[in-house]
Amino acid sequence: MRCQVLSALINYCLSINQRLKNEKPMSFYPPERTLMGPGPSDVNPRILSALARPTIGHLDPVFIQLMDEIKELLQYAFQTKNELTMPISAPGSAGMETCFVNLIEPGDTVIVCQNGVFGGRMKENVTRSGATAIMVEDEWGQAIDLNKVRDAIKSNPNAKALAFVHAETSTGVMSNAAELCAMARAADMLSIVDTVTGLGGIDVDVDGWQADAVYSGTQKCLSCVPGLSPVTFSERAAKVIKNRKTPVQSWFLDLNLVMGYWGSGDKRAYHHTAPVNSLYALHEALTLLKEEGLKNSWARHRLNHLALSAGLATMGLELLVEESARLPQLNLVGIPEGIDDATVRSDLLNQFDLEIGAGLGVLAGKVWRIGLMGYASNPTNVRLCLAALENSLIKQGLAIAGGIAISAANAVYNK
Amino acid sequence: MRCQVLSALINYCLSINQRLKNEKPMSFYPPERTLMGPGPSDVNPRILSALARPTIGHLDPVFIQLMDEIKELLQYAFQTKNELTMPISAPGSAGMETCFVNLIEPGDTVIVCQNGVFGGRMKENVTRSGATAIMVEDEWGQAIDLNKVRDAIKSNPNAKALAFVHAETSTGVMSNAAELCAMARAADMLSIVDTVTGLGGIDVDVDGWQADAVYSGTQKCLSCVPGLSPVTFSERAAKVIKNRKTPVQSWFLDLNLVMGYWGSGDKRAYHHTAPVNSLYALHEALTLLKEEGLKNSWARHRLNHLALSAGLATMGLELLVEESARLPQLNLVGIPEGIDDATVRSDLLNQFDLEIGAGLGVLAGKVWRIGLMGYASNPTNVRLCLAALENSLIKQGLAIAGGIAISAANAVYNK
Numbered sequence: 001m002r003c004q005v006l007s008a009l010i011n012y013c014l015s016i017n018q019r020l021k022n023e024k025p026m027s028f029y030p031p032e033r034t035l036m037g038p039g040p041s042d043v044n045p046r047i048l049s050a051l052a053r054p055t056i057g058h059l060d061p062v063f064i065q066l067m068d069e070i071k072e073l074l075q076y077a078f079q080t081k082n083e084l085t086m087p088i089s090a091p092g093s094a095g096m097e098t099c100f101v102n103l104i105e106p107g108d109t110v111i112v113c114q115n116g117v118f119g120g121r122m123k124e125n126v127t128r129s130g131a132t133a134i135m136v137e138d139e140w141g142q143a144i145d146l147n148k149v150r151d152a153i154k155s156n157p158n159a160k161a162l163a164f165v166h167a168e169t170s171t172g173v174m175s176n177a178a179e180l181c182a183m184a185r186a187a188d189m190l191s192i193v194d195t196v197t198g199l200g201g202i203d204v205d206v207d208g209w210q211a212d213a214v215y216s217g218t219q220k221c222l223s224c225v226p227g228l229s230p231v232t233f234s235e236r237a238a239k240v241i242k243n244r245k246t247p248v249q250s251w252f253l254d255l256n257l258v259m260g261y262w263g264s265g266d267k268r269a270y271h272h273t274a275p276v277n278s279l280y281a282l283h284e285a286l287t288l289l290k291e292e293g294l295k296n297s298w299a300r301h302r303l304n305h306l307a308l309s310a311g312l313a314t315m316g317l318e319l320l321v322e323e324s325a326r327l328p329q330l331n332l333v334g335i336p337e338g339i340d341d342a343t344v345r346s347d348l349l350n351q352f353d354l355e356i357g358a359g360l361g362v363l364a365g366k367v368w369r370i371g372l373m374g375y376a377s378n379p380t381n382v383r384l385c386l387a388a389l390e391n392s393l394i395k396q397g398l399a400i401a402g403g404i405a406i407s408a409a410n411a412v413y414n415k
Numbered sequence: 416m417r418c419q420v421l422s423a424l425i426n427y428c429l430s431i432n433q434r435l436k437n438e439k440p441m442s443f444y445p446p447e448r449t450l451m452g453p454g455p456s457d458v459n460p461r462i463l464s465a466l467a468r469p470t471i472g473h474l475d476p477v478f479i480q481l482m483d484e485i486k487e488l489l490q491y492a493f494q495t496k497n498e499l500t501m502p503i504s505a506p507g508s509a510g511m512e513t514c515f516v517n518l519i520e521p522g523d524t525v526i527v528c529q530n531g532v533f534g535g536r537m538k539e540n541v542t543r544s545g546a547t548a549i550m551v552e553d554e555w556g557q558a559i560d561l562n563k564v565r566d567a568i569k570s571n572p573n574a575k576a577l578a579f580v581h582a583e584t585s586t587g588v589m590s591n592a593a594e595l596c597a598m599a600r601a602a603d604m605l606s607i608v609d610t611v612t613g614l615g616g617i618d619v620d621v622d623g624w625q626a627d628a629v630y631s632g633t634q635k636c637l638s639c640v641p642g643l644s645p646v647t648f649s650e651r652a653a654k655v656i657k658n659r660k661t662p663v664q665s666w667f668l669d670l671n672l673v674m675g676y677w678g679s680g681d682k683r684a685y686h687h688t689a690p691v692n693s694l695y696a697l698h699e700a701l702t703l704l705k706e707e708g709l710k711n712s713w714a715r716h717r718l719n720h721l722a723l724s725a726g727l728a729t730m731g732l733e734l735l736v737e738e739s740a741r742l743p744q745l746n747l748v749g750i751p752e753g754i755d756d757a758t759v760r761s762d763l764l765n766q767f768d769l770e771i772g773a774g775l776g777v778l779a780g781k782v783w784r785i786g787l788m789g790y791a792s793n794p795t796n797v798r799l800c801l802a803a804l805e806n807s808l809i810k811q812g813l814a815i816a817g818g819i820a821i822s823a824a825n826a827v828y829n830k
Contacts, residue, residue, distance in 0.1 A: 027461075028481050028698045030471045040691060043470045046442070051692060052467035055458045055640055056445045057770045066443050089642065090505035093667045093687040101665075124666045219688055225470055227504065227642060227690030249664050250516075251539045252509045270775070272508040273634055275642030276455060277466060278693065283443045355472045360685070 033349075034376070036385055037357030038169050038330055039197065040219035040226045041373035043281075047224055050284035051277050058274040066283060067262060067274075073286035074230050077199055077222075077294070078214065080206035084233040086262040087218070087282055088253065089275050092196040095215035095229025097125055098253045099192050100163075102241045103213055106130030109159040111152050111189070113137075113144045113180075117170035117360050118194055122163045129249065134159065140362050141332060143325040144175040146183070153187045161190040161212075167198035169220075170360040172332035172369060173325050174202065181209040190237055196220060199230065200289055201301045201329035201373060212237040218278075221301065221329050223374025224285035227278050285374075301328045304377045307412040308370065311386040311405035315393060320367060329377065331370040332363075339396055341365050347392040354388050382409050448764075449791070451800055452772035453584050453745055454612065455634035455641045456788035458696075462639055465699035466692050473689040481698060482677060482689075488701035489645050492614055492637075492709070493629060495621035499648040501677040502633070502697055503668065504690050507611040510630035510644025512540055513668045514607050515578075517656045518628060521545030524574040526567050526604070528552075528559045528595075532585035532775050533609055537578045544664065549574065555777050556747065558740040559590040561598070568602045576605040576627075582613035584635075585775040587747035587784060588740050589617065596624040605652055611635060614645065615704055616716045616744035616788060627652040633693075636716065636744050638789025639700035642693050700789075716743040719792045722827040723785065726801035726820035730808060735782060744792065746785040747778075754811055756780050762807040769803050797824050 035042045056063050067086075074085050088095045100122070104110060108131040112122045115138040126133040136152045138145050144164055153162065162184040166177040177193055184191035190212040198204050201221030206214050212234045219226035233241070233255070241248075241255050248254035252272065260269035289297060305328030309319055312333060320332045335341050341358060345368070348354040357369030370385060386405035394402055450457045471478050482501075489500050503510045515537070519525060523546040527537045530553035541548040551567045553560050559579055568577065577599040581592040592608055599606035605627040613619050616636030621629050627649045634641035648656070648670070656663075656670050663669035667687065675684035704712060720743030724734055727748060735747045750756050756773065760783070763769040772784030785800060801820035809817055 027465065027702055028468075028484070028695060030468050030481075030695070031477055032469050033471045033475065035470065035472060037472055039688065040470050040472060043692075048467045048469070048692075050442065052463040053443075053445050054447045054463070055450065055455050055634075056448045057450060057452055057455060058641070060448065060764070060770065062446060066445075069443070090509060090667065091687045091690065094505060094509075097665060097667045121666065128662055128664050128666055217688070219470075225690065225692040226473065226688045227693055247543055249543050250512060251536065251543055252505065252512045272506045273454065273632070273641045275506065275640065275693070277458075277463075277640040277696075278642055278690070280443060280445070287442055349475070355475065 031353055034354045034381055034384060036371050036376055036381060037355045038369045038371050039217065039373060041223050041371055042376040043225055044223050044285070044288060044375040046288065047281050047284045051225060051281040053277070053280050055276050058276055059268065059270060063276065064268055066279065070279060070283050070286065071262070073283065073290060074232065076290055077286060078204060078206045078230070078232045079208065079294070080232050082206065082232045082234055084238045084255070084259070086231065086258070087279065088229040088231055089272065090229060091227055092215065092217035092229045093121070094253065095217065095231050096121060096194060097250065098229070098231055098255065099213040099215055100125035100129050101248050101250050101253055102255045103161060103190055103192065103237060104129040104131045105244060105246050109134060109156060110161045110163055111136060111149070111156060111159045113149060113164035115142055115144055115171065115173060115175070116140050116165060116168035118165045118168060122194070126163070141171045141173060141320050143173055144180065146176060146179055149180060149183060153183060153189070157187065159189055161192050163192040164194070166193050166195040166204070167202065167327050169197045169330065171363065172321050172327045172330040174327045175325070177211070178205070178209045181211045185210050190240065197327065197330055200297055202298055202327065206232055210234070218282055218285065221374045222285045222289065223376065224281050225278060227275065228282055301372065301377050303412070304372045304379065304382050305329070305331065307379065307409040308372060308382045308385065310412045311382065311409040314404040314408045315390060315400045329371060329373045331372070333368045333370055335366060335368060336393070336398060339393060339398060343396065344389070344392045347395070348388050352384065352388040354384060356385070379413055446768055449769045449796055449799060451786050451791055451796060452770045453784045453786050454632065454788060456638050456786055457791040458640055459638050459700070459703060459790040461703060462696050462699045466640060466696040468692070468695050470691050473691055474683065474685060478691065479683055481694065485694060485698050485701065486677070488698065488705060489647065491705055492701055493619060493621045493645070493647045494623065494709070495647050497621065497647045497649055499653045499670070499674065501646065501673070502694065503644040503646055504687065505644060506642055507630065507632035507644045508536070509668065510632065510646050511536065511609060512665065513644070513646055513670065514628040514630055515540035515544050516663050516665050516668055517670045518576060518605055518607065518652060519544040519546045520659060520661050524549060524571060525576045525578055526551060526564070526571060526574045528564060528579035530557055530559055530586065530588060530590070531555050531580060531583035533580045533583060537609070556586045556588060556735050558588055559595065561591060561594055564595060564598060568598060568604070572602065574604055576607050578607035579609070581608050581610040581619070582617065582742050584612045584745065586778065587736050587742045587745040589742050590740070592626070593620070593624050596626045600625050605655065612742065612745055615712055617713055617742065621647055625649070633697055633700065636789045637700045637704065638791065639696050640693060642690065643697055716787065716792050718827070719787045719794065719797050720744070720746065722794065722824040723787060723797045723800065725827045726797065726824040729819045729823045730805060730815045744786060744788045746787070748783045748785055750781060750783060751808070751813060754808060754813060758811065759804070759807045762810070763803050767799065767803040769799060771800070794828055
């Protein structure tokens with residue numbers, strides 16, 4: 001009896017102790033994931049280390065030097081000489097909004113191509129800028145049909161801009177940016193290009209395309225932390241911004257003001273407080289890209305994509321995008337009949353600390369999106385992903401032979 | 416002769432080598448500054464270390480937990496139960512814009528108090544939202560005159576909101592937020608409060624004030640890296656946002672959409688990619704604040720402010736804001752006759768790696784802004800700043816006795 005009371009008392013004390021512990025706020029330690037979804041992708045440790053360097057002021061002369069270097073490195077990544085090239089201090093969606101609210105005015109017409117989620121978001125941006133969006137729609141998973149765009153341009157010769165997604169993050173589709181930009185220019189329209197998922201993974205040739213406004217993200221093939229959006233504007237676009245009739249509806253994204261800070265010269269006017277540490281990280285990410293070289297980076301993305309595809313094929317898993325339009329950095333994989341989407345993704349996350357992406361919008365439940373972006377585009381990740389998928393699919397009763405997928409990938413590497 | 420040729424050759428090779436080295440892109444290593452300007456402030460090493468933890472996905476279940484914790488910690492910091500409390504994925508200016516574009520519609524009238532730079536920025540936000548700003552102006556360096564505001568409310572009974580700056584970063588002035596919010600509520604207007612520099616350093620009592628929309632920044636008294644803007648909205652404000660007649664002009668900042676991601680429950684809809692690592696840092700910053708306790712943090716800010724003031728007084732340097740309106744975390748110091756602003760600031764930066772702030776707008780060249788914010792609010796920084804200023808002012812010929820300032824500060828600490 002006494003023993004029971006004692007034991008109850010001890011338990012009570014332990015429980016109080018636990019509650020006290022729980023009341024103390026706790027630091028957060030994330031698990032170590034392998035990120036093979038549609039982004040963020042794995043961040044190179046060199047970039048994480050740059051991120052954690054001591055913060056300095058956003059008007060410190062040393063920081064101004066850093067900004068100049070970032071601008072130059074972004075010009076390298078975008079393959080452009082555009083003076084108006086910089087990172088917006090917010091994620092890719094804000095980069096998109098920067099392009100629309102600066103170039104478009106109430107009453108304008110914009111032709112918007114939609115073949116996935118992000119064309120739809122462009123439409124939202126157009127209408128919220130007080131303009132009219134003429135939609136050119138293609139099936140999700142298909143590249144933009146150039147003929148349809150040609151027709152839309154013919155029917156709307158006074159449209160101010162043609163907006164499209166070069167690398168559709170929701171479908172893994174690459175569209176023909178060179179042709180689309182050329183069509184816009186021939187019709188004297190501005191081109192607005194979303195290449196959030198493209199930059200660093202495939203050819204983004206801003207000057208070659210004569211693109212007018214291009215935005216990207218840091219958390220895809222640049223393998224940097226999410227939160228910044230590199231943008232670049234042609235001289236033609238810069239003139240349009242300077243000569244607007246109405247003020248830009250966003251103060252924060254008004255490039256006429258932002259340029260006072262990101263422009264050239266020693267004197268930089270304070271506009272907003274720059275995200276200093278994130279910019280350290282972006283600088284390191286771009287430095288890594290330059291060390292590797294653009295072409296080598298594209299080739300690496302392509303090779304790992306081929307190896308992954310070969311492995312997936314052994315399991316009967318199909319890439320849903322036709323070969324010519326596939327983004328090597330983002331693979332759209334059909335979910336086999338009878339296999340539960342969420343179960344497999346949880347399996348991968350819980351058993352392998354491996355994240356792959358779910359389908360978005362009309363493709364939800366029908367596809368996985370397997371990213372091989374930036375630092376995450378490497379043979380180890382390809383092998384891990386194949387092994388994990390094989391394991392999970394066999395567990396769910398799919399009749400496939402185990403152990404073959406990795407060999408198929410290896411064969412691609414050993415060619 | 417042969418020796419000269421050899422030497423020339425060697426020099427040539429060395430110079431080529433140097434050029435090759437220079438062409439290799441280089442990582443960026445910032446100097447280690449002490450940040451005593453108007454922000455960013457010194458970041459606690461615990462926060463920098465949290466920042467560099469491995470990135471995980473923005474839809475990872477573990478990340479969703481982190482978001483819930485951040486929300487709770489922000490509610491603690493803001494002293495509110497507001498459900499609609501979260502960090503905006505961009506700097507303080509975007510937090511400001513979030514409040515205006517979500518609450519204000521074209522045709523609305525907003526009473527805006529201006530007693531520094533940021534009231535002017537509020538005006539910009541009002542007009543860019545298609546609304547009319549009724550300005551209530553006070554001298555820069557003065558608190559907002561409540562009588563003027565009362566008159567403006569009387570003259571504009573149909574105004575939708577009263578907007579004001581609680582803690583003016585450009586002048587170091589604190590205004591009476593409790594009274595101003597009460598006046599707004601009595602007149603059935605929404606209150607919009609800028610406390611970018613306030614949160615964590617002085618009492619920000621969102622529920623006590625019955626404030627409707629409050630925004631802050633991470634890089635001031637939270638001592639976190641710049642790039643995020645905590646915001647909180649009352650239920651009344653949330654209803655106004657839900658019942659808008661027109662869509663929010665910004666897609667990125669539309670809280671009706673953002674809430675699908677930051678709302679409660681297990682299912683979070685993707686809106687934009689959250690700045691994952693910056694949110695690790697914010698979580699750690701808020702954890703540190705909770706560990707210390709709000710009141711202890713305010714008391715620490717006040718004590719260091721008193722010590723700094725005592726030291727400055729020995730040099731004849733005056734605080735320009737009257738005592739009752741002084742922000743302890745941001746001290747507006749008049750520049751003595753004959754002393755060159757820029758020379759002193761360069762001196763501090765180059766000799767002591769110490770950053771203090773210049774005057775903004777009408778106060779440029781007339782004042783310094785010395786921040787004692789968050790982690791940077793400590794006795795060592797107070798002493799460093801006093802010693803550095805003393806040294807620089809004596810060098811410039813100001814007739815003051817050296818070595819007294821620190822003793823005066825110490826006397827405050829030893830009380």
